[in-house]
Each structure stands twice: as structure tokens, then as C-alpha cells.
Amino acid sequence: MQWKLFADLAEHAGTKEIPVDEGADTVGEALDALLADRPALAERVLTDDGELRDHINVLRNGTNVLVEGDGLEERLEAGDELALFPPVSGG
Template sequence: MAIEWKLFADLAEHAGDRTVTVDVGAGDTVGDALEALLADRSALSERVLEDEHGELRSQINVLRNGKDVRSQEQGLETKLEEDDELALFPPVSGGSQT
């Protein structure tokens, strides 16, 4: 099945587009979809992953249907469903205070 990633800010620049569709199989997880996204996008991979072991940088936010997957019980091991929407956000900083 095809799953679409929405990429924001500089992550879209590193990927070359604001949306990227990846193919995943039945029973695949958010982590599998992330691997598919990063597979041939080295600039994006360097921005998103902490090291060569594939650990996600702590400040990168991964959302499934608008919810942060890392705050959910199964994290990146959350199973995908056909209509899922995935999003990748860089760190969010605050605006000016008035």
C-alpha cells in the first residue's frame, strides 16, 4: 500500500519535496515507512537520524494521524493502516513575545 509523508520546513528541502509517497506492506510499521522514506534520501537521513545505528534524533517529531508516535505505547513500532497520514517535523521554536 502507498503511504504519504508530509514534510515540513527544512526537512522538505532535504527530501526535495513537501510530500513523498512510499510503498509499505501489510503489517508494516511507522518505522518501516520511515526507513522507506530515508532509503534513497541521504541529506534527509543525515538531518533526521542521530547516527549510523538509525536512531531518530530526539528533536524530530513523527506524527501519525496528527499524534506524536513516540508518545504512543508502540512508538515507531505502531502498525500502519491504509488511510494513515504521516508527518515529519523538525524542532519547533517559539515566536517572539510581546
């Protein structure tokens, strides 16, 4: 399993792909592990209260778990691909 980071989130993390922590059973646990040693990324993704910012999209296998799943409690399975997207705008 791995995280894919897009746009400025990859810049804050220093890379576009990061392996998911093997001990993570949920998307939230995987996110906590991802952010634990990446303070610049954590600052971009979390509020001062440690909550996920409203505009950050969290996907598991292409589905936004915050909209169509169990949120950060979504269970992980072997081979899952997780992604973080910042807000997207265009014109």
C-alpha cells in the same frame, strides 16, 4: 498513504509529500523506506548511529507516535497520513 514533510525536512527531501512505501507495516518500516534513497534527509533525521534524533517528531494521523503511541512500532492502516516535523520554536 503518504508522508508530509515540514520546514527544512522538505528541503532535504526535495518535496513536501512522498508516498509511503506499500510494503511498510509500521511507522518505522515506512521511515526506513523514506530515508533509504534520501541521504540528505536521513542525515538530518538520524544520528550517526542510525537512531532517530531526539528533536524529530513523527506523527501518524496527527498523533506523535513517540509520545502517545507505540513509537516506530506503531502499526499502519490504509489511509494513514504520516508526518515528520523538525523542532519548532517561536517567540
